[in-house]
Amino acid sequence: MTEPDGELLGPTVHRQLRHLVLSGELAPGAPLSVLALSARLGVSRSPVREAVQQLISEGLAVTVPHAGARVAVVDDARIREVLAVRAVLDGLAAACAATRLTESDLGKLTALLTTQERHLRDNSDPARDTELDLEFHTFIRDRAGNATLAAELARLEAQAHLYRGDLWAHPRNRSTALREHRRILDALESGHPGDARAAAEAHVCGLITRLDRR
Ligand SMILES: [Zn+2]
CATH class of the missing domain: 1.10.10.10 (Winged helix-like DNA-binding domain superfamily/Winged helix DNA-binding domain)
Incomplete structure (x- = not known):
């Protein structure tokens, strides 16, 4: 070989x-x-x-x-812990990234979001959804300029996606998550750290709400 x-x-x-x-x-x-x-x-x-x-x-x-x-097995109790921490750290990453993203970065994020939206319409495989979601969040945290934060978030995001069940795959949840991504992008484009933090926190808190609703 x-x-x-x-x-x-x-x-x-x-x-x-x-x-x-x-x-x-x-x-x-x-x-x-x-x-x-x-x-x-x-x-x-x-x-x-x-x-x-x-x-x-x-x-x-x-x-x-x-x-x-x-x-690893991520059960209901564990996913709540992971998401609660992720909400705060994702908010921090978005706030830091808001003042650092270049025009070209914003262009790439916009293209990524468009791909996600197209993918949702085509209703193709949910595993690809996961990858696109990770790409979106990875891009933002990598532009936050804080390697410690990026490493911690990488662990938390991957663990969150290990959680099985219909949280990610349900069509309504998928379109809600993409609307939340759009709000994050709008806030990043505005360049206001506070707005970016709020939008990113709201996205992860939304996931927790959808988890509770089942
Ligand atoms: Zn997301």
């Missing part, structure tokens, strides 16, 4: 594994056997081992004593 050099392979394997977890192909609680995954991905064990460790540090996997690593 020929492999690209280790520096390139590690991130690729991590991305593939992360996709399997976030798309639900590897369901919450599923074992993350290094041997089985290296066979599935057609790579040697060491990049898989590293990728699993990375998933653990991102909160997407846990180590179960005597059973190895498994995909």
Whole structure:
């Protein structure tokens, strides 16, 4: 088997594994056997081992004593905790980003939101929804100019998307979430940190409300 050099392979394997977890192909609680995954991905064990460790540090996997690593399970209680913290930190990220985004950044965010809206109309696969949602939030937090904040939010967002159930997939919830994204973008365009913070907090608080409503 020929492999690209280790520096390139590690991130690729991590991305593939992360996709399997976030798309639900590897369901919450599923074992993350290094041997089985290296066979599935057609790579040697060491990049898989590293990728699993990375998933653990991102909160997407846990180590179960005597059973190895498994995909983390995010239940109702845990999702509420995660979202409550995320609401505050997402607000902070949006407030910081509001004064830093360039015209080109705003153009990219607008294009991303348009893609999300088109995707909602086409009603195609919900796993892609998750990826587009993550892209939107990742873009904003990466422009906040605070690496500690970005790393913490990356963990929380990924964990939130591990939560199963119809919170993300219900069509009404999907269109409500996109309206909230539009408000975040409007506030970012206005350049007012307070408005951006409020819009970003309202989006995550909206998720909590929709969770309670079921
Ligand atoms: Zn969102």
